[in-house]
Amino acid sequence: MRTYPLTLAAALAATALLTGCSDDKSGGDDVKNADRPSNSACALGDMGVEVGAGAAPAAGDTGTVTVTLTNKGAQCTLKGFPAVDLLAGDKTTSVSPDEGAKAQSLTFGKGGTTSFTITYVRGEAGSAESLDVRKASFTLPGDTKTAHELTWSYGQVAWTDDKKPSVSGFETSGD
Numbered sequence: 001m002r003t004y005p006l007t008l009a010a011a012l013a014a015t016a017l018l019t020g021c022s023d024d025k026s027g028g029d030d031v032k033n034a035d036r037p038s039n040s041a042c043a044l045g046d047m048g049v050e051v052g053a054g055a056a057p058a059a060g061d062t063g064t065v066t067v068t069l070t071n072k073g074a075q076c077t078l079k080g081f082p083a084v085d086l087l088a089g090d091k092t093t094s095v096s097p098d099e100g101a102k103a104q105s106l107t108f109g110k111g112g113t114t115s116f117t118i119t120y121v122r123g124e125a126g127s128a129e130s131l132d133v134r135k136a137s138f139t140l141p142g143d144t145k146t147a148h149e150l151t152w153s154y155g156q157v158a159w160t161d162d163k164k165p166s167v168s169g170f171e172t173s174g175d
Contacts, residue, residue, distance in 0.1 A: 041142020046073030055154040056122035063122055063154055067138065068115040075109040080141035082116050084167045086157060088131040093159070098166045106170050114172060120165035123156035129163075130156040 048070035056063030067082075080103045084095040095118060097103075106114055123130025133152040139145075157165055 040074075040076055042069075042071065042076035042078050042140055043073065043143050044140050044146040044148055046071060046076070047140075047148075048072055049148055049150075051150055053154055056120070059122050059124040059156070059158075061122050063120055065118040065120075065136070065154065066115055067118070067150075068113055071108055071110055071112045073110065075107065077105060077107045078114065078141060078170050079103065079105045081169055082141070082167060083139045083144065084118055085137050086131060086133045086152070086165065087135040087137065088133045088157075091131070093131060095165045095167050098168050101169050104169055106172065108172075114170045116170050117168045118165055119168070120154070121158040121163040122154070123158035123163075125156050127156070129158060129160045131159050133157045 050068045050070075052066045052068070054064045054066075081097045081101070086093045086095060098119070108114065118136065125132075133154075133156070135149055136152050137147045137149040139147050159165075
C-alpha cells in the first residue's frame with residue numbers, strides 16, 4: 001500500500017472544502033433557477049407565502065394584513081413595492097403605497113425572508129363608502145404576470161378620500 005505525504009492529503013481536503021463554499025447566501029440554486037442571474041427579480045413561484053392579520057374588530061378601526069415571503073429559489077432582488085389589488089364583487093381596486101414610503105432594493109438568498117403590510121380601516125357593512133372585499137391579490141415587482149390571491153376575511157374596507165388602504169414597502173426579516 002502506498003502512502004501520500006500528509007501535506008498532499010491536507011491540500012486535497014482543503015480543496016474539497018473550498019469547492020463547497022461560496023459567498024452566495026442563497027444556499028445553492030434549484031435546478032430551475034441555475035441560469036438566473038443573481039441580481040434578477042424575484043419570482044413569485046419561488047416564494048413561500050404566509051399571511052398574518054391584526055384584523056380591525058369594528059367599523060372605523062385600523063387593521064393590518066402582513067404577507068411574509070420566504071425565498072425558496074436562487075438569490076434574487078425586489079425593487080419597488082408589491083402591487084396589491086382588492087377584489088370586491090366585480091370591482092377590482094388597486095392599493096397605493098403608504099404615503100411617504102420610499103421604494104428600496106432588497107436582495108436576499110435562498111431561505112431569506114421579507115414582508116409587506118396592507119393597512120386598512122374597517123368599513124361599515126352596507127355603506128356606499130365601503131368595499132365588500134372577498135379577495136386580495138398581489139404581484140411582485142419584476143414578476144407582474146404571476147399573482148398570488150388570498151381570501152379576505154377581515155370585513156368591509158373603508159374607501160373614502162381620507163380612509164383608503166395602503167401597502168408598505170418590503171421590509172427585511174431576521175438578520
